[in-house]
Amino acid sequence: MKQVMFYCRSGFEKECAGEIQDKATQLEVFGFPRLKNNTGYVLFECYQEGDADRLIREIKFNELIFARQMFAVATEVSDLPKDDRISPILEALVDVEGMPCCGDIRIETPDTNEAKELLKFCRKFTVPMRQALRGKEMLTARDSNRIPVLHVCFIAPGHCYIGYSYTNNNSQFFMGIPRLKFPADAPSRSTLKLEEAFHVFIPRDEWDTRLASGMWGVDLGACPGGWTYQLVKRSMFVHAIDNGMMAQSLMDTGQVKHHMVDGFKFEPQRKNVTWLICDMVEKPARVAHLMGEWLIKGWAKEALFNLKLPMKGRYDEVLQDIENLKDFLKKNGFQYKLQAKHLYHDREEITVHIQAISNISPH
Ligand SMILES: C[S@@+](CC[C@H](N)C(=O)[O-])C[C@H]1O[C@@H](n2cnc3c(N)ncnc32)[C@H](O)[C@@H]1O
Numbered sequence: 317m318k319q320v321m322f323y324c325r326s327g328f329e330k331e332c333a334g335e336i337q338d339k340a341t342q343l344e345v346f347g348f349p350r351l352k353n354n355t356g357y358v359l360f361e362c363y364q365e366g367d368a369d370r371l372i373r374e375i376k377f378n379e380l381i382f383a384r385q386m387f388a389v390a391t392e393v394s395d396l397p398k399d400d401r402i403s404p405i406l407e408a409l410v411d412v413e414g415m416p417c418c419g420d421i422r423i424e425t426p427d428t429n430e431a432k433e434l435l436k437f438c439r440k441f442t443v444p445m446r447q448a449l450r451g452k453e454m455l456t457a458r459d460s461n462r463i464p465v466l467h468v469c470f471i472a473p474g475h476c477y478i479g480y481s482y483t484n485n486n487s488q489f490f491m492g493i494p495r496l497k498f499p500a501d502a503p504s505r506s507t508l509k510l511e512e513a514f515h516v517f518i519p520r521d522e523w524d525t526r527l528a529s530g531m532w533g534v535d536l537g538a539c540p541g542g543w544t545y546q547l548v549k550r551s552m553f554v555h556a557i558d559n560g561m562m563a564q565s566l567m568d569t570g571q572v573k574h575h576m577v578d579g580f581k582f583e584p585q586r587k588n589v590t591w592l593i594c595d596m597v598e599k600p601a602r603v604a605h606l607m608g609e610w611l612i613k614g615w616a617k618e619a620l621f622n623l624k625l626p627m628k629g630r631y632d633e634v635l636q637d638i639e640n641l642k643d644f645l646k647k648n649g650f651q652y653k654l655q656a657k658h659l660y661h662d663r664e665e666i667t668v669h670i671q672a673i674s675n676i677s678p679h
Contacts, residue, residue: 317369319361320387321389321479322380323386323492324356331658345370366414377485381666386486393475417463418455419460420460422490423441438468465483467480467481509543509661510543510546517655533552533553534557535594536557537557538556539556539559540562554572558574589617592611592618595622619668620670622666
């Protein structure tokens, strides 16, 4: 297998491709990305047989910013007849050397505006396709999350790429997108961005300890309170920093202290803050530096923040800001774990999470 499929936000194919090319080169896997603007995916073509599997094992999925999912492509099938799409897919798959037996199936489509209709078809197609694959023992009889996931990615009703990803190195979400419901009582839609970040960056089995009730958070650029809402909902207390108005419903909980001051100047009185969250619309380099300052001073244990992307050179800019921040933390002897992702709810920004390493449990 020589091709790897990556999903990304439509319009960010160039950034996704640039990032994959860098990672592949670092691994000495040679090839080139194929992309078309606004398709929501990038195909990386390796020159050498077998390198697709190497890439999906060795590129650390968590370290990719712009890719929402990655899988090795076993085969591409086009001109599928409307009355029987299953037989040609099975036939094509049977011949592929190295295609593993999978424990789950996702019938997906890249996330574009035009894909809505296709998605309905994907949903309907899942049950018969699953049964057929089980019949050929290409899928286990029962779902298993210990062995690879089989992906069928339709880019048109009669045209799909089929392949697999490893469960320890992929996105656990269908199409790489956590499905979240907007909470009716939240003050702004951007609440979903922070909720998504928790799903992507914090393992579910650590939520009880890392997003625990009674913790304190600081929300820089908090108004009207969508991010604060996520902490309040988890029974935390929040210093909300912004000159604007906070939603009264949040103030009424008694869990929020609103400070009408500059987020770049605020200093917590007590050093009991676990979470620093920041959604200020500001120059990314300035925000990144501020986050670094908070962490090295020990004012917070975990930071979650947005970096706004510039109009041009979006990949280079974020890469530079993140590298500068890493250098700054390193120079100050700060041990950390950093993840950055262009989340589904992000548009012209990415979301970064940093955890102080002394905070990480040994398990
Ligand atoms: C995108 S909005 C935040 C939305 C918020 N996260 C939510 O979910 O409702 C950005 C906010 O940052 C605030 N802001 C921008 N610069 C700031 C600064 N220097 N200090 C404090 N707040 C700032 C703005 O007033 C604005 O309310």
